[in-house]
Amino acid sequence: MARVSVDISRRGGDSTFGGAQSCPACKQLLSSEQLEANLRVCPECGNHFRVGARERVAQLVDSGTWGEIAGNLRSADPLEFFDLRPYPERIEEAEYETGLAEAMITGTCRIHKMDVVLAVMDFSFLGGSMGSVVGEKFWRAVETAIDTHFPLVAICASGGARMQEGILSLLQMAKTTCAVELLGGVPVPFVTVLTHPTTGGVMASFATLADVIIAEPGALLCFSGPRVIEQTIKEKLPDDFGRAESNLDHGQVDMIISRLELKDRLVQILGMLEGGVACALEPLWEEEESRPGRRGTLAQALDRIKAFANPSRRSS
Amino acid sequence: MARVSVDISRRGGDSTFGGAQSCPACKQLLSSEQLEANLRVCPECGNHFRVGARERVAQLVDSGTWGEIAGNLRSADPLEFFDLRPYPERIEEAEYETGLAEAMITGTCRIHKMDVVLAVMDFSFLGGSMGSVVGEKFWRAVETAIDTHFPLVAICASGGARMQEGILSLLQMAKTTCAVELLGGVPVPFVTVLTHPTTGGVMASFATLADVIIAEPGALLCFSGPRVIEQTIKEKLPDDFGRAESNLDHGQVDMIISRLELKDRLVQILGMLEGGVACALEPLWEEEESRPGRRGTLAQALDRIKAFANPSRRSS
Amino acid sequence: MRKRLTELRRLPTLPGVHLKDEIAKISHRLIELNRNRQLDRAVWDKVELARHPKRPYTLDYIHLMFPGFIELRGDRCFGDDPAIVGGLAAYMGRTIMVIGHQKGRDLGARTRRNFGMPRPEGYRKAQRLMNLADKFGIPVFTMIDTPGAYPGVAAEERGQAGAISRSLLCMARLNVPTVALVIGEGGSGGALALALADRVLMLENSIYSVISPESCAAILWKDAGEAHLAAQTLKLTSSNLIELGAVDGVLPEPRGGAHRDHEAAAEIVKDALEDSLRELEAIHPRVRRQERFQKFRRMGVWKENGMTLF
Amino acid sequence: MRKRLTELRRLPTLPGVHLKDEIAKISHRLIELNRNRQLDRAVWDKVELARHPKRPYTLDYIHLMFPGFIELRGDRCFGDDPAIVGGLAAYMGRTIMVIGHQKGRDLGARTRRNFGMPRPEGYRKAQRLMNLADKFGIPVFTMIDTPGAYPGVAAEERGQAGAISRSLLCMARLNVPTVALVIGEGGSGGALALALADRVLMLENSIYSVISPESCAAILWKDAGEAHLAAQTLKLTSSNLIELGAVDGVLPEPRGGAHRDHEAAAEIVKDALEDSLRELEAIHPRVRRQERFQKFRRMGVWKENGMTLF
Numbered sequence A, B: 001m002a003r004v005s006v007d008i009s010r011r012g013g014d015s016t017f018g019g020a021q022s023c024p025a026c027k028q029l030l031s032s033e034q035l036e037a038n039l040r041v042c043p044e045c046g047n048h049f050r051v052g053a054r055e056r057v058a059q060l061v062d063s064g065t066w067g068e069i070a071g072n073l074r075s076a077d078p079l080e081f082f083d084l085r086p087y088p089e090r091i092e093e094a095e096y097e098t099g100l101a102e103a104m105i106t107g108t109c110r111i112h113k114m115d116v117v118l119a120v121m122d123f124s125f126l127g128g129s130m131g132s133v134v135g136e137k138f139w140r141a142v143e144t145a146i147d148t149h150f151p152l153v154a155i156c157a158s159g160g161a162r163m164q165e166g167i168l169s170l171l172q173m174a175k176t177t178c179a180v181e182l183l184g185g186v187p188v189p190f191v192t193v194l195t196h197p198t199t200g201g202v203m204a205s206f207a208t209l210a211d212v213i214i215a216e217p218g219a220l221l222c223f224s225g226p227r228v229i230e231q232t233i234k235e236k237l238p239d240d241f242g243r244a245e246s247n248l249d250h251g252q253v254d255m256i257i258s259r260l261e262l263k264d265r266l267v268q269i270l271g272m273l274e275g276g277v278a279c280a281l282e283p284l285w286e287e288e289e290s291r292p293g294r295r296g297t298l299a300q301a302l303d304r305i306k307a308f309a310n311p312s313r314r315s316s
Numbered sequence C, D: 001m002r003k004r005l006t007e008l009r010r011l012p013t014l015p016g017v018h019l020k021d022e023i024a025k026i027s028h029r030l031i032e033l034n035r036n037r038q039l040d041r042a043v044w045d046k047v048e049l050a051r052h053p054k055r056p057y058t059l060d061y062i063h064l065m066f067p068g069f070i071e072l073r074g075d076r077c078f079g080d081d082p083a084i085v086g087g088l089a090a091y092m093g094r095t096i097m098v099i100g101h102q103k104g105r106d107l108g109a110r111t112r113r114n115f116g117m118p119r120p121e122g123y124r125k126a127q128r129l130m131n132l133a134d135k136f137g138i139p140v141f142t143m144i145d146t147p148g149a150y151p152g153v154a155a156e157e158r159g160q161a162g163a164i165s166r167s168l169l170c171m172a173r174l175n176v177p178t179v180a181l182v183i184g185e186g187g188s189g190g191a192l193a194l195a196l197a198d199r200v201l202m203l204e205n206s207i208y209s210v211i212s213p214e215s216c217a218a219i220l221w222k223d224a225g226e227a228h229l230a231a232q233t234l235k236l237t238s239s240n241l242i243e244l245g246a247v248d249g250v251l252p253e254p255r256g257g258a259h260r261d262h263e264a265a266a267e268i269v270k271d272a273l274e275d276s277l278r279e280l281e282a283i284h285p286r287v288r289r290q291e292r293f294q295k296f297r298r299m300g301v302w303k304e305n306g307m308t309l310f
C-alpha cells in the first residue's frame, strides 16, 4: 500500500521553491514566475510540474469563491507511531513546510461560475498519503455535494495510504468508497483528475470510481509503484510504465487533458453530466414517488450546455 | 453470423445413425447401443459425441415428466429465400431427417424431482441455427419460467443465426436477450449448458447471459468460427481454439461438466440458486411492497440443498 | 422444375447412380431463372453506397450535429477500442450519450480503427457509457456502421460473444430512451450489439444484415461470386427491412446519397433524432422498457397451428 | 531526548554544520529505547502464525464447513484467477456465496495460485459472484488471506487499481448480508477489496495491515531487518485491531493455532458465521446498507477543534 516512496524526481521534483529551475524533461531553464504563470507547465515541452493544493485552487477557482470545508481537521496519532521519528513530528514538519494542515483541502467554490465541491490533494504533504483526515475530508465533501447537489471534483495526487495510521489508513479506502456509493445514489456528478503521481490506496478507491476520469499528461497512475514491481520481477521497467498515456491506451481513464485546458474542460464535462441530471429531474410523466431533486435548475444547466464556447471536436 | 458451416467432423460426426462407429478421438470401435447407454460419451477416452435434442431430454428428464411447450410452431419463409434450394425444402428435409419440427424443443419437466423449464437445441436440424421459431420458443420457455417460477435450463448447440430468415434471424438475438432480462427481473435462475458446437448468434445472446454457464468437455464455443478467423488471419488455428477448456481458462464459462455428471450437477446448481431465492422470499422484516413470489417453497429448496449426496469438494 | 429437383434429392442414393451432376445442373438453371438481374444491380448499388468510402461516419455526424462533444474512452478492463467511439454530446439544449462504430477515413485511421470492426473492449466501453447515461438520465443515441465484430483469436479469447450479448442485455435494461441509426453497414451481431433500441432507424442507402452478402454467397451458393444474388436474397436494404418490420423508420438521404452532402445528411439525422426523442420522452420509463421488450418480442415470422404469424 | 531530536531537526542547515550524523545517532538510540523486545517477539510470532504454511486456507474451510460447494469461475472478460476462489455453498439448510483468497498448499498449487496474490481478474470474478448473490438474495461470506494484490506490469495494465476499487464499490452496494473473515494474512488493498462487509471478523492469529512489516521497515526504517519492530508498530494483530475498532470481532483459535486443528477451527468459524448472519438477516436490507456505510464512515481518528475524535 503506502507508496510514499514513489520516485517522483524524474517528473519535476519539488516545485514549491522559488528561483529558477531547469525542466527535467527538456532542460530548459525556467523562472518560478514563468512557471507559475503557465500553471506549472513547461512552456517549452509541455512537461507538467507538480502543483500544490493551494496553487491548484487558485488555478481553477473563480476568485473569491473558495469556502473551505472541514479545514479544522488535524491528524491524531492513534497508533502512537514511531519509526525513525514520531508521527506527530512528521505531521508538524509537513505543516511547517507546506503551510497546509493535511494532504487534502476541500471546499465549495465556483469554476467559471459553476458551483462545485472541490477536493484537492497535495503530494508535498507526506507524499499525499491518505490517513483519517483525508478520508473524513473526502466524506464531508461528499456530504456537501449531496446536500447542495453541486458536482464533486477531486484532484488526486498521492503515494497511497498513510502507513503511520496503520489499518485506519487502509480503511479510508473503504470509507471513501462508501461515500462515492452514497453520492451515486442521488446522483451527483463526480469527476476525478489524476495528477502525478496517483498510486496505491487512493488510486484503488475513490480516484478510479468517478463518472469521468481525467488524467494529466505524463502522470504516473498505478496501484503498485514501479519500485515494488521492479523488486518483484527483478527487471527495470520501461519509462512509460503506468503513465497517463499508457492508462488511456489500456482503457483505464477517459481522457488526458493538459492543465492549460483543465478549467474549461472540467466545466464542459460537469455541464454535460448536469444537463442529464437536470433534464431527468424534469419528468414529462407524473412521478409516483417523490424524488429529492432540484427543479428549476434545468434552465441553468441548459444555459451552460449552450454556452460551450470551444466544443471539443475530433475528426476521424 | 450464421456459422452453419462450422466444421464439426473432428468432434464426432453424425451420431444419430445406427451401427458401429469409431471414436474420432481414440479410434475405438463403439456400437450404437454402447454409445447410447453411455450418454454418447466414449467409454474409452471420454470424447463427447453430439446428442440429438430428444435423446438429450431422455438423458436428463425424469421419465414421464416431459410436457412440450410450443411444439406446434413451424418456420415460415418470410424472405422467400432461395439459394441452391428453397428454404422450405431445407426445412422439410431437416424435419424428415431429424424427426424434429425445429432446432430447439422446449418443455416443462422434472429433473431428479425438481421442476424445470428446459430448452434443448439440436445441431442436426439445419446446424442448430436460430430463426424465428427458436427465438419464439425460447421466449415462451421464459414466459413459462416466469409464470411457474421454475428455473430455466437451456442446452445450446448452434452454428449461429439462420441466414435464410435474414435480418429476422439476427433479431432473435435481441429477442432472446430481452427474454433473459425479463427472467432476471423476477428473478428465476437461468443456467445454460454449452455443447459442441455453440457459436455465432446463439453464443452472442442467451447462451452467455445465464447465471451459471456450464460447458461440455471439448465443445467449440466461440462467436466467429475457426474457418472465418483462419480466412482473416491467413493461418491455421491451433486445435484447442475456442474449446470449452480454453473458455474456462479465459474466464468465459463457470465450469466444465462431463455429460455423465450433468444431471446430478444441474440439480445441485439449480437447488443452490433456488435456495437463495426461496430464503430471500421469506423475509424476517415486514415487506413494504408486495412481491410476487412463492412462499412455502423454502422447505422444498432446503430439502434439495440438504439432499446433496455427492457434494463437490476441491482441495487446494 | 423445382419439384423435380426436390424429388431427385429425395431419391435414396443408389450405388452407381450419380445424381449429383444432375442436381447441380437443375439447381444452376433454377438460380438463373430466379435471378432478377435488374433488381440485383439495384441492390448491389445500395451495398456499395452503404460502404462508400466517402460516406459520413459516426464522427462526421457527431461533428455536424452537436455543438459540443466530449469523447469518453476505455472499458476500464483491458483497453480502448477505437472501432467504437462514444461520449457526451450537447444536443438541443441538453445532453445525449452518443456511441457508434467508426471505420476511419484514411488508411492510417482505418488500420487504427480496425475498419470499424470492434473487439470486446469496444462493446464493454459502450456498456460503460450506456450505464453512465442511465445513471444521469441521459438518452442514448447509437450509430451503426460495421462489417461486423472482429474475427480474431485474441478477441475470441477475451469473450467477443459475451461482450456482444452483454451489450444487448445492457441496452435491454436501460431506463433512458434509446435511438439507434444504421448509417452505413449494419453487419451481423457486431452491429446489432448497439441496435437494441426503442427506435431503430436506417438511412435510405444503408444496409443491415445477418451476414455479409459475400460470406452468405460463399456458404450457401458455395461461390463468393454470387454476392450480388445473395444481397438481393438476404433483403438487406432499408426498403426491404421496413417492409419486414425489422426497423422502425427509414431516413431519406440527400440526392445521390449521404456522401454527396454530409451537412444535409446530418440535418436529416438531427431532425429524426429530435422527433424520436420527443416521442420517447413522453413515455414513462417503465412503459418504455415494456414497449421495447414487446417490440423485439414481435420480431420474427412463424407458423402456428398452420397460420403464419408476424 | 525526543525533544532534543526535534529541535536539532528544526535547526536551519548551516554550511559546515553536519547534523545528520547527530540526528541519526539520537534516532537510533530512540529506536532502541522504544523497542520492547518481548512484545516484538510476541507480535512476530503472530505474523508467523498468520503465514503458517499449514494454516487452513479458504478451500479448507469450505471443505470443512459446507456439505456442498459449487465453484464458479471466470470474470467473463479476460481470465479465471485461481488466487481467488468462489462459489455457491450449502450452508445451514440454505445457500451462501463464499469467496476467498487461496494461497495453495504445495509448490505447484502455490505457483498456480500465485501465492494468493490476485490479479484484476480475481477481483472481477469476485464482483461477478457478489452481484449474482445479490440477484438471488444469497448472503456473501468472504475469507481474506493474501500478502496483497499482485504487483506486476500486466496486472497494472489491466487495471489492478480499478479492479480493487470496484470490488470495494460492489461490496458497498450489496443488498444482501455480508460477512468477511481474515483467516491468515490480510495484506493491504488486495485484502480490503474483499472486506468491506457488514461484519468484519478476524481469527485470533491472523494479521491485517496496510502494508507488510517487511515493506514498512524498508520504507520507514530504511532497513527491511526492522520488520519485527515494524510489525509491532503497525498494530496488525487481532487484539490491536479490535482495540482500534477496525474489526467487529475476533474468533479464538484452537490451542496452538488453527493449523493444529483444522476441524476445530472450521467449527468456530461456522458458529461465528451463523451468529453474524442471524443478526444481520434480522435487519432490513436498506437499514443494513446504511449501517454498513455508517460503520466505515466512523473508521479513523482525527482532531477537530482540538478534540480527538474516533
Ligand SMILES: [Zn+2]
Binding pocket: A023, A024, A025, A026, A027, A028, A042, A043, A044, A045, A046, A047
Ligand atoms: Zn520542458
Ligand SMILES: [Zn+2]
Binding pocket: B023, B024, B025, B026, B027, B028, B042, B043, B044, B045, B046, B047
Ligand atoms: Zn474415444
